[in-house]
Amino acid sequence: MIIIASPEGGPPRFHVSAEVAAAAEAVSAPAIVGVVVLAWQNEPWLATCVDSILASTGVRVELVVVDNGCRPEDLAAVPDHGRFRLLRPGRNLGFAGGCNLGVGALSTEFVALVNSDCVLCPDTLRQLVSEASRPDIGPVMASVRIADSPELINSAGNPVHIVGLSWAGGLYTRESRSSSFDVTAASGACVVVRRSVWTALGGFDAEYFAYVEDTELSLRSWQRGWAARCVPTAIALHHYEFSRNATKMYLLERNRLMMVATLWSTRALIVLGPLLLVVELLLAGHAVIGGWGRHKFRGWWWLWKHRAHLRARRREVQAQRTEPSTVWMALLTPDLDRQVVGSPALTWLANMMVRTYWQVARRFV
Template sequence: MTPRVSAVVLSYQDEPWLERGIHALLASEGVEIDVVLVDNGCTDGAVERLRGTPGLTVVGDGTNLGFSPGCNFGATFTKGDYLVMANGDLVVEPDALLRLVEVASDPTVGIAGGSIRLNDDITTLNSAGNDIHFLGFSWVGGFGEPAATHAIAKDVASAMAALVMLRRDVWESLDGYESNYFAFHEDADMSWRCWQRGLRVHYVPDAIGRHRYEFGRVGNKMYLVERNRLIFMLTCWDSRTLVLLAPLIAATEVAMALIGAKSGWFGEKVHGWGWLLSHRKWLRERRRAVQSERTVGDKELSALMSDRLDAKNFPIPKSLLFLDAAAAGYWRTARRFLR
């Protein structure tokens, strides 16, 4: 029986790759495919040009819902047994969705993540699954490395949201992405919640998508990245883990504030703190819900966490490298006391 797959794609501002990406999804081989396109504020006319395309449903009124709320909204219009979330600036290879189905159909798998390649060189990785640091940082794994060095399928801490597939029952049990993230870190959150439920997150090297990767499309990115990192830790980490990490979390907040002051985004950092304080009730409720659904403890999951920051994604001055090493040493000791 041919697998029924529904893909959700968001369009935002200028989308020079959107039409190419939609047509690539609709031309996928070995699956029965339909695509839901969410108009999240596309400004270059691509959405209008795509209207009426067979197999495509266009929804939304042009309001920017954000990435995670937009994906959740689009998912309500899907019909397939498998859901794919694909970026509007990503073009899949013809067999990519079939390769993802082959993995996502395994009942032990929660998320199947594609091999995201850089658009200007398909042999070079954008992501082979994302890493998660014990202080909540997350970054694209394998960025800039030859794809051939990541040719083996493997479990990963997190799948990059640019190309992920879930069975419908998994998506619905997770209630999709957490909408309050708006954008950034929602993929780490969803991946980690899968791991907490005993479901694996798996990198599929032959499910290839070509990505027009841009680091800074959102103007308030550091506000969202830093705020969401804290949401992630405060809701997903076990209470004992948070207590053990409290000194490092506090020191990291000071360090990030100083970096923000030097780099021009200190106000965004403060704004993030303000949001967390004003949403204390929601944070408590969210934490209670996430923790109540877990069946796997942090002690077991800690093996998935990185203990050092990746130099390609977090350039650390040589004078501060010892702090990264010291934090890693602290974490190795703290891991013994996790539950």
């Protein structure tokens, strides 16, 4: 309520009630974003990461650090200034479970996931929150850059192949865009999601443990009509080290198959069945030659043992989907990047064959 008083001989005075003043302050107040950072084993950049998050401008930050089994000395390097909460689940919950735990400890309108080896520019979270506040938008990622060469992209959105393979989009190229753009999958290295979207999607499936969970969440967001986006001017510097080991390949392959088995429609699985079978045989051979064949077979065994979870998960995801397969699967690509295959000649041959197959098959999904 606004009361206008006109004292005798003087100009009118305007008195704003406490309710109106509070409402005006709420409109102008910066958004509150809850940030989750996971700490596991060696975390030499954790303190720098935390400092950069707390130095964010244009937003108010509530920070949660989840100790998934971090070295004590790396945790001790983070200043104990009372500006973040430390959660200790007592065991390694993986990226998926750790993020779910961290988000569950927050009650903010926006939630952000930031890798512990990322350093954010001051305005990054504000830009991501601004984009994520739109009602038709789901996960919004930063422009993830190579920390030692900030002009080079680490990920500007991750392409997803029709057989479920995914990779860092735009790796080692320069960013020339200044406006936000759609991506097939938003990288979980630095991403903001509205709380309502995160809740509707149910967060991550904890069974993924690590790898592919951000891709799976993005595709489910597209299936529900919320676009995944990248803001190229919101920069996260990533101390990126690409590595492959048997355990990582086990999780990548296992989780890729879990994603395809639960997200792809029945018609898509039938239409793509021959291609999926050929890819599995080729990957199994590659795994044996590369020395991680046992881990590839271990992934198949895990999927078989957890078939009840896959069936339940598939029923849930397919029931929640609001977009037809012809719409969201148009985001998938039949072309593999050279970084996936390695050989330029093999990449060209594989892409030519799969592209021809997909031109015909996509009409029936």
